[in-house]
Amino acid sequence: MTFICRSAARRLALGVALVVLAAGCATAPKKDYAKLVAAQPRSILVVPVVNNSVDVNAPDYFLSTLPVPVGERGYYVFPVNLVKRLLEDDGLSDAALVHGADPAKLASLFGADAILYVTIEKWEAKWVLVSTYVTVEFQYVLKDGKTGATLWEEHQKMEYSSDSGGGGLLGAIVSAAVTKASPNYMPLARQASWKAMAFPGPGFPAGPYRPEHGIDLKQ
Amino acid sequence: MRAPVFAFAVALAVSGCAARTTYHWGSYDETLYKHYKRPLDREAWVAGLEETVLAAEQDGERVPPGVYAELGYALLEEGQTKEAISYFEKEKTKWPESRVLMEKMIRNAQQRAGNVAGARIPASTRGPAGAVETKR
Numbered sequence: 001m002t003f004i005c006r007s008a009a010r011r012l013a014l015g016v017a018l019v020v021l022a023a024g025c026a027t028a029p030k031k032d033y034a035k036l037v038a039a040q041p042r043s044i045l046v047v048p049v050v051n052n053s054v055d056v057n058a059p060d061y062f063l064s065t066l067p068v069p070v071g072e073r074g075y076y077v078f079p080v081n082l083v084k085r086l087l088e089d090d091g092l093s094d095a096a097l098v099h100g101a102d103p104a105k106l107a108s109l110f111g112a113d114a115i116l117y118v119t120i121e122k123w124e125a126k127w128v129l130v131s132t133y134v135t136v137e138f139q140y141v142l143k144d145g146k147t148g149a150t151l152w153e154e155h156q157k158m159e160y161s162s163d164s165g166g167g168g169l170l171g172a173i174v175s176a177a178v179t180k181a182s183p184n185y186m187p188l189a190r191q192a193s194w195k196a197m198a199f200p201g202p203g204f205p206a207g208p209y210r211p212e213h214g215i216d217l218k219q
Numbered sequence: 220m221r222a223p224v225f226a227f228a229v230a231l232a233v234s235g236c237a238a239r240t241t242y243h244w245g246s247y248d249e250t251l252y253k254h255y256k257r258p259l260d261r262e263a264w265v266a267g268l269e270e271t272v273l274a275a276e277q278d279g280e281r282v283p284p285g286v287y288a289e290l291g292y293a294l295l296e297e298g299q300t301k302e303a304i305s306y307f308e309k310e311k312t313k314w315p316e317s318r319v320l321m322e323k324m325i326r327n328a329q330q331r332a333g334n335v336a337g338a339r340i341p342a343s344t345r346g347p348a349g350a351v352e353t354k355r
Contacts, residue, residue, distance in 0.1 A: 043316035068244050071284050076316035079285035081251060082292040084326075088229035111319025135230070186252065210241065 033205055033217060036151040039144045041113035042208050043076035045108070048084050049093040053123035059095060062120060062138075062189055069193045070116060073203065074210030078110060107145025114151060117141045122157070125183040132162040136188045140196050142204065152204045156192040242283035245271035245306045251289075284314055288321065295324075300332040 046066050063080055071077040073173035084192040092098050098106070098118050107115055122137035144151050197203035199216060206213045250267030253260070268290040275282040291306030304325055311321035 059243065060255035061252060064255055065247055067251075067283075067285055068240070068248050071242060071244075072240055074241070076284045076314050078317070078320065079288040079292065081289055083284075084291065104350075113316070140227070 031152065031202070032150070035052055035144065035149055036142070036204060037217065039114065039146070039149075041075065041145070041151070043078065043111075043113045044070055044142070044207075045078045045083065045107060045110050045112035045115045045145070046070060046080050047098045047115060047117060048087065050095045050099050050117070050119040051123075054122050055123050058123040058185070061186065062118070062123075065186065065190050065193060066116070066118065069190075069197050073197055073199070074207035074213055075114075076207075076209070078112060083109050083110065103143045103148035104146060112145045113144050114145050117143065123185055123189075125185075130162075132160075132183065134160045134183050134185060134188060136185055136192055138189075138192055138196070140193075144218040154196045154202045156194045156202075158188045158195075160188055243271075243275040243278055243280040244283050245274045247271045247286055248282060261293075261297065265290070265297065268293055282309075282313065283308075284317075287313065288317060288324070291324065295328055295331075300328050304328050 046063070049063050049066075051059040063084065067077045067080050087093070087098055090102070099119075103115050107113070117140075119137060119139040119141075120137070122135045124135055126133045126135075135157070137153070140152075140154045140156070141150060142152040143149065195202070199205055199219075205217050210216075246267055248262065251272065253267065254264045257263070268286065271286050272282055272290055275286075285308035287306045291303045291310065294306065295303035307321045307324045307328065310317050313324075
């Protein structure tokens with residue numbers, strides 16, 4: 001009898017865990033991945049970030065966080081700094097020019113299957129009385145390197161306020177950072193990209209370097 | 220009884236969303252960030268990339284995509300053409316998707332090495348390495 005009770009409790013706990021897991025990772029509505037699946041990209045070129053915030057350092061800082069989450073999705077990710085420098089040497093030091101260029105031409109220059117365009121919409125901190133509010137907001141667009149068609153896109157906004165009562169582990173990291181004179185946006189920015197690219201979730205299916213490549217969409 | 224199960228559930232939930240990584244990235248993103256923060260600290264930039272490469276190699280892990288190439292380019296900027304080419308070659312071998320770009324980089328570096336040897340350009344006047352081949 002006790003055994004049955006225990007196993008029931010265990011099952012209940014596991015059920016709760018699965019709900020937590022599902023809620024944490026997969027609440028966004030399903031996206032259409034037909035074009036992405038058809039394009040079968042193996043490699044992603046992450047180009048310099050367009051900045052719509054007033055912080056001039058934000059695009060380079062944010063660019064530094066992008067190779068890890070993209071690479072972890074199982075795609076070859078081009079060396080972001082090398083790519084940035086080559087574009088600059090070619091007269092494309094303005095990220096907006098890069099984003100405005102023909103994707104197919106850009107992709108062929110590097111031999112890339114797809115291009116990830118990231119735009120910073122917000123990167124700001126506000127201080128109201130004793131509270132600090134940090135906001136980052138990004139737009140991510142993945143385009144086909146052959147046709148220029150949009151394969152995937154996602155918008156992420158992350159906010160942190162020092163009076164929101166903890167906010168878990170991330171809250172602790174950010175709050176430690178904002179107690180200093182200038183806030184550190186990096187933990188929030190990183191979190192935004194992980195969230196944006198998570199799959200199942202708002203992200204995109206795994207690439208050829210992940211074991212679930214080709215089967216994660218069918219599950 | 221419930222506590223350990225719950226702890227397991229939390230661990231499961233956390234690992235499902237982030238934590239786990241395929242590659243041994245080491246300090247790669249931190250190194251990039253510091254490079255953009257302090258671009259003149261070339262030593263830290265090269266050392267950080269070398270550290271990431273070494274750590275992955277020593278653990279018998281695959282060096283993450285792009286890291287050999289970044290190191291190669293950093294060394295090219297330092298005028299260490301031969302070392303740069305060897306890292307571009309490694310990137311090309313380990314990551315076939317990089318072939319087109321790495322072949323361009325290797326050709327540029329070789330050309331540069333030729334120019335440097337021929338014209339005896341002093342190290343101090345060497346600018347950043349050549350771009351994607353000029354389309355003229």
